[in-house]
Amino acid sequence: xxxxxxxxxxxxxxxxxxxxxxxxxxxxxxxxxxxxxxxxxxxxxxxxxxxxxxxxxxxxxxxxxxxxxxxxxxxxxxxxxxxxxxxxxxxxxxxxxxxxxxxxxxxxxxxxxxxxxxxxxxxxxxxxxxxxxxxxxxxxxxxxxxxxxxxxxxxxxxxxxxxxxxxxxxxxxxxxxxxxxxxxxxxxxxxxxxxxxxxxxxxxxxxxxxxxxxx
Amino acid sequence: xxxxxxxxxxxxxxxxxxxxxxxxxxxxxxxxxxxxxxxxxxxxxxxxxxxxxxxxxxxxxxxxxxxxxxxxxxxxxxxxxxxxxxxxxxxxxxxxxxxxxxxxxxxxxxxxxxxxxxxxxxxxxxxxxxxxxxxxxxxxxxxxxxxxxxxxxxxxxxxxxxxxxxxxxxxxxxxxxxxxxxxxxxxxxxxxxxxxxxxxxxxxxxxxxxxxxxxxxxxxxx
Numbered sequence: 001x002x003x004x005x006x007x008x009x010x011x012x013x014x015x016x017x018x019x020x021x022x023x024x025x026x027x028x029x030x031x032x033x034x035x036x037x038x039x040x041x042x043x044x045x046x047x048x049x050x051x052x053x054x055x056x057x058x059x060x061x062x063x064x065x066x067x068x069x070x071x072x073x074x075x076x077x078x079x080x081x082x083x084x085x086x087x088x089x090x091x092x093x094x095x096x097x098x099x100x101x102x103x104x105x106x107x108x109x110x111x112x113x114x115x116x117x118x119x120x121x122x123x124x125x126x127x128x129x130x131x132x133x134x135x136x137x138x139x140x141x142x143x144x145x146x147x148x149x150x151x152x153x154x155x156x157x158x159x160x161x162x163x164x165x166x167x168x169x170x171x172x173x174x175x176x177x178x179x180x181x182x183x184x185x186x187x188x189x190x191x192x193x194x195x196x197x198x199x200x201x202x203x204x205x206x207x208x209x210x211x212x213x214x215x
Numbered sequence: 216x217x218x219x220x221x222x223x224x225x226x227x228x229x230x231x232x233x234x235x236x237x238x239x240x241x242x243x244x245x246x247x248x249x250x251x252x253x254x255x256x257x258x259x260x261x262x263x264x265x266x267x268x269x270x271x272x273x274x275x276x277x278x279x280x281x282x283x284x285x286x287x288x289x290x291x292x293x294x295x296x297x298x299x300x301x302x303x304x305x306x307x308x309x310x311x312x313x314x315x316x317x318x319x320x321x322x323x324x325x326x327x328x329x330x331x332x333x334x335x336x337x338x339x340x341x342x343x344x345x346x347x348x349x350x351x352x353x354x355x356x357x358x359x360x361x362x363x364x365x366x367x368x369x370x371x372x373x374x375x376x377x378x379x380x381x382x383x384x385x386x387x388x389x390x391x392x393x394x395x396x397x398x399x400x401x402x403x404x405x406x407x408x409x410x411x412x413x414x415x416x417x418x419x420x421x422x423x424x425x426x427x428x429x430x431x432x433x434x435x436x437x
Contacts, residue, residue, distance in 0.1 A: 065375070066381070075407075078220075183294040183296075187294045194282045194286060198282070
């Protein structure tokens with residue numbers, strides 16, 4: 001048994017938190033980009049992209065994230081990619097996030113009044129420009145609260161990357177726990193750190209929601 | 216070596232996967248029942264006369280909602296024994312899932328109860344029904360009809376999240392897939408099949424719940 005003081009444990013965990021943050025940011029950025037693509041397929045005028053997008057969303061919302069991560073981790077090498085846990089985690093979380101973000105933003109697009117589309121069309125804009133200049137900015141404004149809410153979800157989901165062997169907060173905690181045999185303290189601290197990351201965002205989402213409701 | 220897809224192991228693995236899927240369903244059902252009971256109590260406490268109890272339940276909801284389920288599970292399974300509370304994996308899994316789900320459904324159930332007009336309660340009381348009957352026969356069924364879609368989503372989310380209890384060796388679907396792939400060395404195919412089973416289970420569960428709702432609560436209420 002190695003002697004770790006409380007501060008040693010805390011310091012190591014706080015250092016590991018940067019990987020949790022980095023993973024969350026990478027997955028959110030990736031999820032936003034892929035999510036936009038899925039969103040535009042989902043609201044396309046032709047049927048096949050629409051079908052594909054709703055199948056994609058149903059697939060990622062109807063299966064456990066853990067299985068998606070495992071498929072990424074074991075599937076990509078089959079296609080000839082050598083893969084590390086970091087790549088698998090980012091790819092897995094990106095696809096997962098994209099399905100949810102596409103669905104959240106679609107609800108925003110649907111909440112944009114019909115007249116906005118007509119007005120955009122009457123300006124003679126190309127459909128992509130219509131979306132980019134007129135519809136999406138409004139849709140994003142409407143769905144700011146659930147988007148921040150999903151970011152909390154995503155930060156919590158990065159804990160699953162520990163199962164793939166990626167050294168984020170929880171994996172580091174497991175390692176420390178194996179050395180110190182103080183699971184109560186170690187996992188308690190992990191919970192506190194996650195709470196410190198997520199709670200401000202939860203409060204911010206709540207604030208945005210209130211603002212949206214009461215103007 | 217070129218990797219090629221091979222599903223020959225599937226015949227032998229079928230029994231294990233079916234067993235795992237059964238465990239996953241059993242976990243989901245027991246969690247849903249316990250979680251809903253707990254959230255009715257929690258919602259009542261949230262609206263109850265004791266400020267300290269209201270605060271306590273609020274704190275509980277915030278803590279559970281802002282920490283990962285996997286961390287909660289590890290805390291309960293590995294952490295609690297140092298307080299002298301030793302749980303077997305299945306109990307720990309059900310406890311963690313129930314506590315997690317309740318944090319999300321307390322507010323859902325509460326919102327449903329708030330949505331029932333006061334007149335319903337007064338009318339039932341005027342009929343001379345006892346308070347307990349008023350709650351269980353008049354208020355609760357209407358509230359459940361209103362929150363049904365949110366509750367259904369939460370139950371399905373919980374079923375999908377239950378995959379991580381494989382990490383404390385509960386032999387549910389994900390764990391059976393884990394064991395299977397370590398025997399067959401067919402990780403991609405095994406996880407693919409397990410994922411498809413989860414997909415069909417979540418689709419089937421959604422249909423079943425909505426069919427049940429139409430049967431027992433009637434259509435058009437929500």
